Amino acid sequence: MSDMNQQMTARYKNNFLKEIEEQAEMGDWVKMCMQCGVCSGSCPTNFHSAWDHPPQELFMMIRAGKRDEVLESGSMWNCVSCYNCYVRCPRKVPITHIMHGLAEYAYRLGKAPKQQPTQFLSKTFWDNATKTGRVNEVKLTQTLYFKNGLMDGIKQAMAMQSVALGLVKAKRLNPMEAVGGGHKCKDIKGIHAMLAKARELEAQRKGRAA
Amino acid sequence: MTSVVATNQTILVVGGGISGMTAALEAAETGKQVVLVEKNPYLGGRTVQLYRYFPKMCHPTCGLEINLRRLKANPRIQVLTMAEVTGISGAKGDYSVSVKLAPRFVNENCTACGECNKAATTEIDDAFNYNLGKVKAAYLPNDMAYPQRYVIDPSVVGTAEGQAIKAACKYSAVDLDMKEEVVTLNAGAIVWATGWQPYDAAKITPYRYGEFKNVITNVEFERLADPHGPTGGKILRPSDGKEARNVAFIQCAGSRDENHLRHCSRFCCMASLKQTRYVDEAFGADGKSTIYYIDIRAIDRFEDFYQQVQANPNVSFVKSKVARITEDKNGDPRLWGVNTEGYIRYAEPHDLVVLAVGMEPSVKNVAIPIEVLGDSSGFVMADPANGGIFGAGCATNALDVNRAVQSATAAALGAVQVVSKVARGEA
Numbered sequence: 362m363s364d365m366n367q368q369m370t371a372r373y374k375n376n377f378l379k380e381i382e383e384q385a386e387m388g389d390w391v392k393m394c395m396q397c398g399v400c401s402g403s404c405p406t407n408f409h410s411a412w413d414h415p416p417q418e419l420f421m422m423i424r425a426g427k428r429d430e431v432l433e434s435g436s437m438w439n440c441v442s443c444y445n446c447y448v449r450c451p452r453k454v455p456i457t458h459i460m461h462g463l464a465e466y467a468y469r470l471g472k473a474p475k476q477q478p479t480q481f482l483s484k485t486f487w488d489n490a491t492k493t494g495r496v497n498e499v500k501l502t503q504t505l506y507f508k509n510g511l512m513d514g515i516k517q518a519m520a521m522q523s524v525a526l527g528l529v530k531a532k533r534l535n536p537m538e539a540v541g542g543g544h545k546c547k548d549i550k551g552i553h554a555m556l557a558k559a560r561e562l563e564a565q566r567k568g569r570a571a
Numbered sequence: 572m573t574s575v576v577a578t579n580q581t582i583l584v585v586g587g588g589i590s591g592m593t594a595a596l597e598a599a600e601t602g603k604q605v606v607l608v609e610k611n612p613y614l615g616g617r618t619v620q621l622y623r624y625f626p627k628m629c630h631p632t633c634g635l636e637i638n639l640r641r642l643k644a645n646p647r648i649q650v651l652t653m654a655e656v657t658g659i660s661g662a663k664g665d666y667s668v669s670v671k672l673a674p675r676f677v678n679e680n681c682t683a684c685g686e687c688n689k690a691a692t693t694e695i696d697d698a699f700n701y702n703l704g705k706v707k708a709a710y711l712p713n714d715m716a717y718p719q720r721y722v723i724d725p726s727v728v729g730t731a732e733g734q735a736i737k738a739a740c741k742y743s744a745v746d747l748d749m750k751e752e753v754v755t756l757n758a759g760a761i762v763w764a765t766g767w768q769p770y771d772a773a774k775i776t777p778y779r780y781g782e783f784k785n786v787i788t789n790v791e792f793e794r795l796a797d798p799h800g801p802t803g804g805k806i807l808r809p810s811d812g813k814e815a816r817n818v819a820f821i822q823c824a825g826s827r828d829e830n831h832l833r834h835c836s837r838f839c840c841m842a843s844l845k846q847t848r849y850v851d852e853a854f855g856a857d858g859k860s861t862i863y864y865i866d867i868r869a870i871d872r873f874e875d876f877y878q879q880v881q882a883n884p885n886v887s888f889v890k891s892k893v894a895r896i897t898e899d900k901n902g903d904p905r906l907w908g909v910n911t912e913g914y915i916r917y918a919e920p921h922d923l924v925v926l927a928v929g930m931e932p933s934v935k936n937v938a939i940p941i942e943v944l945g946d947s948s949g950f951v952m953a954d955p956a957n958g959g960i961f962g963a964g965c966a967t968n969a970l971d972v973n974r975a976v977q978s979a980t981a982a983a984l985g986a987v988q989v990v991s992k993v994a995r996g997e998a
Contacts, residue, residue, distance in 0.1 A: 395827075395865060396865070397865040397892035397911070398891045398892055398908060398910070398911035399892040399894050399908070401894075401908075402891065402892070402894025402895070402907060402916075403894040417911060418914055449777065451828035451829060451830065453829040
């Protein structure tokens, strides 16, 4: 069990709804759900089997205190942010944001499923973007393609060749980024200071050890 | 010129639906003078547009007939139809009200013989049937219309057809020179009973109302089931006139929705349960009704009605707010969503979809030409700050006929107390 997971389990004991309300982004909206099901009916990914728990079921599970089932679920990682659910929700529950809030919180606690591709993308993107304040597309795609080894990476890169060439032609992708650090923002130190401050404020707001 | 006798001891009732009629009658029967103002050419409002009411499944003809008899027998009520209140000034015990009267082009001589109708050729939308059919430009709004007097549509006035209509009348009842007029009258108290209107279903975009012909509203379905309606009481779907044997009802179409109406409209669950009976009566075991719902709110003592419908094997219930509707090539609307009992996805075709649209006040409190307190949906609230103005019926809340009548009686009592004080010189 991670330290943070231990800390949160001790603090909220069996009140998982309260934990989500205070710790997950937009979690305080969970109690507003009236279980009409329009969110899952509107979800484009709901027609794939990976979505084992649609949003309104996740919300009910949170209220029922099913902590492990919710946090270890892969469901919220499947959200494609189309916002159909949010637009149609009769209670104006920001479902899309809650999905991301739950995913992020599960990740922080170390309970998110380990081999989840969306999670890998998010983590890679975050590390890539925060390093220099700019996304290095070449390195980002490299990391993604080669995550399952060299051969698989070459295969994927070959499959996407025409797309990559198109991007280069349209000057949306610079192959020279592969060499050195790539382009960066002017004040990297400033960016890092801002991120550190944001982390500090979040910890303060959510009563977490910084 | 229309003359109205009114003093500051008169009660003005605005709206001649079931609530306004009730309030007017209750007040008049205690001995007060009442002026009843109605926008339509007939009394009875949305209640006469129903085929039958729940829970006893009786026809509005019955209940309204009693009220009309009371009204005809009471000399203290003056009825103004095709009339709208345009201005109110003054205060409790002494209001001055302007009322705009639209021309009917037919006077009191009318015997409702129908000769003008035969002479008319132009057809206009039949508002009484929610524009599902057409009527001729000289028409009786509905069979039990009170006053029992024809109306001539302004579109034929000044035409040769208008002259033919006039010539057809044997009683000199057609008067094409009638003009719009404004009368000013006094009142000590006002009962505001302007009722409700169905929520505009076209605003619920995923349901494609107005675009898919076989997606209709619950009020339109009442007209389809009514023998006096546009289909003669046959439940035929609008796109191709096929019998609608497989009908879906979508509850909370607009109600309980922060994007549309915030409130629960209360009557729609019972209305849909009632309408499953129409399907059952028309087609028996060959008919199928499916109710898609969030939760069924068969308010108060109507739970037994719900249980009876549940026991019907031809009616099924799906606990789900439908996400969207598409249309199959044959015109069948197809409903998409997830049944929350078991989280089962569905994509079901039906012959006809009935949207159980909710109630919104037809005149929101802010649209009343004097300051009256209202809630966040625009329903009139009971508050001493409203002075001598009392909300009644669906102007105050989403109510069924039964509750609207109760509310109207309460409003009449409030108004009676005000004018009694005026009479005693206390107000």
